[in-house]
Amino acid sequence: MIIEAVMNLILLFPGDSTDEGVVRLTGRRRDHMLAVHRAAVGDELTVGIAGGRIGKGRVRKLDDDAIELAIALDADPPPPLDLTLIVALPRPKVMNRVVAAVASLGIKRLFLINSWRVDKSYWKSPRLSPDNLRLQSILGLEQGRDTVMPAIELRRLFRPFVEEELPELTRETAALVAHPYAAEECPRDVRGPVTLAIGPEGGFIEQEIASLTRAGFRPVHLGSRIFRVETAVAALAGRLK
Amino acid sequence: MIIEAVMNLILLFPGDSTDEGVVRLTGRRRDHMLAVHRAAVGDELTVGIAGGRIGKGRVRKLDDDAIELAIALDADPPPPLDLTLIVALPRPKVMNRVVAAVASLGIKRLFLINSWRVDKSYWKSPRLSPDNLRLQSILGLEQGRDTVMPAIELRRLFRPFVEEELPELTRETAALVAHPYAAEECPRDVRGPVTLAIGPEGGFIEQEIASLTRAGFRPVHLGSRIFRVETAVAALAGRLK
Numbered sequence: 001m002i003i004e005a006v007m008n009l010i011l012l013f014p015g016d017s018t019d020e021g022v023v024r025l026t027g028r029r030r031d032h033m034l035a036v037h038r039a040a041v042g043d044e045l046t047v048g049i050a051g052g053r054i055g056k057g058r059v060r061k062l063d064d065d066a067i068e069l070a071i072a073l074d075a076d077p078p079p080p081l082d083l084t085l086i087v088a089l090p091r092p093k094v095m096n097r098v099v100a101a102v103a104s105l106g107i108k109r110l111f112l113i114n115s116w117r118v119d120k121s122y123w124k125s126p127r128l129s130p131d132n133l134r135l136q137s138i139l140g141l142e143q144g145r146d147t148v149m150p151a152i153e154l155r156r157l158f159r160p161f162v163e164e165e166l167p168e169l170t171r172e173t174a175a176l177v178a179h180p181y182a183a184e185e186c187p188r189d190v191r192g193p194v195t196l197a198i199g200p201e202g203g204f205i206e207q208e209i210a211s212l213t214r215a216g217f218r219p220v221h222l223g224s225r226i227f228r229v230e231t232a233v234a235a236l237a238g239r240l241k
Numbered sequence: 242m243i244i245e246a247v248m249n250l251i252l253l254f255p256g257d258s259t260d261e262g263v264v265r266l267t268g269r270r271r272d273h274m275l276a277v278h279r280a281a282v283g284d285e286l287t288v289g290i291a292g293g294r295i296g297k298g299r300v301r302k303l304d305d306d307a308i309e310l311a312i313a314l315d316a317d318p319p320p321p322l323d324l325t326l327i328v329a330l331p332r333p334k335v336m337n338r339v340v341a342a343v344a345s346l347g348i349k350r351l352f353l354i355n356s357w358r359v360d361k362s363y364w365k366s367p368r369l370s371p372d373n374l375r376l377q378s379i380l381g382l383e384q385g386r387d388t389v390m391p392a393i394e395l396r397r398l399f400r401p402f403v404e405e406e407l408p409e410l411t412r413e414t415a416a417l418v419a420h421p422y423a424a425e426e427c428p429r430d431v432r433g434p435v436t437l438a439i440g441p442e443g444g445f446i447e448q449e450i451a452s453l454t455r456a457g458f459r460p461v462h463l464g465s466r467i468f469r470v471e472t473a474v475a476a477l478a479g480r481l482k
Binding site for chain 1: 247249319320341342345346347384385386387429430442443463464465466467468469471472473474475476477478479480
């Protein structure tokens with residue numbers, strides 16, 4: 001088994017329930033609990049209901065293909081990050097990591113958009129399937145101990161998105177676009193909602209920065225370094241929120 | 242070719258020079274310049290001398306196995322991040338990404354240390370070889386457009402490191418250990434040098450937190466979320482510096 005992220009919370013879905021307060025898990029989650037948590041009867045693991053509360057699951061039965069947990073929920077999931085993220089579609093391999101990082105950080109709305117420097121082939125990747133986006137989101141929530149799935153939306157056309165959707169989306173938010181050549185340094189600890197746009201490898205082109213500026217975005221930099229998109233997302237989230 | 246990171250700067254070493262101001266590059270760097278930058282004679286690319294200055298390299302010759310660049314250096318590398326990082330040795334696959342992220346963020350001193358929850362097998366990984374650590378550092382510097390290699394040190398024994406080395410290392414720095422169960426929230430925008438410790442998957446155990454506290458570290462949290470180590474490094478670097 002390749003362990004890509006640790007399941008710090010076992011995310012449960014309506015179909016997992018057998019009886020009141022009991023869930024029966026098979027497949028990936030069972031395998032992970034056995035291999036990584038070395039779960040045994042009587043052990044308690046952190047669980048959460050997708051979109052709902054968090055608590056403990058006590059292992060009450062282990063058999064060849066399933067684990068049964070008796071669950072008790074007593075806490076709310078962590079508060080979401082008040083940040084909408086817009087990212088130029090990354091390379092497919094990177095995209096999985098970006099989606100999982102977004103989910104683990106508590107970002108609840110992600111737009112994957114086109115941009116001049118996005119290779120057209122990236123839009124054909126099977127990793128953009130709803131099933132894969134959902135799986136990567138689940139892996140991120142399990143890592144971050146959250147239960148609330150991020151909404152992920154794809155926008156294959158830059159201009160209609162920026163001109164028609166963004167003005168509404170960014171209303172009453174601090175709208176920032178990360179741009180290594182910006183004059184202004186990225187602010188810190190912004191109160192209230194933020195909309196943050198991050199370009200592709202090589203950056204947004206100047207016309208795109210101009211379009212975003214007309215839509216109300218302020219270009220900001222984090223010094224002259226250029227980060228991988230998942231590093232930029234985490235560094236900016238840590239700085240802004 | 243698998244592209245793991247983009248070469249936003251081509252890092253040059255003493256052995257690359259042929260003549261005054263001319264370098265001849267083969268192998269990985271040549272392949273990347275052709276495949277990703279689509280370099281042609283006359284093009285200018287950002288270059289930097291390992292440990293030294295940054296500037297431009299103009300392609301003056303392309304042949305079957307090499308690219309020749311005429312270089313002119315006119316800028317200093319970006320300032321380093323004033324942060325020493327101590328990380329419990331991650332899984333080998335994760336470690337490559339951590340080292341590259343550290344280098345891209347401008348962190349210049351990294352200790353990879355043992356901890357109770359570090360699997361002993363990780364210390365046997367060939368990825369801990371000096372050659373691989375150097376390669377991952379180079380990939381991170383090329384991504385981040387920096388030239389100054391981080392110093393990476395391995396410490397297989399937790400206690401001697403914490404009791405004998407850390408007090409000297411952290412003197413006159415803000416020493417923080419990231420710990421999801423800490424009472425204090427991680428501070429922001431710390432002036433002056435920082436020493437930051439990040440535990441393994443599953444965290445440092447309480448005795449380790451106690452040892453670090455005796456060595457002058459303050460446990461701090463970033464909320465109840467648990468991050469992958471590379472996400473934590475970037476989020477904390479973005480927040481602290």
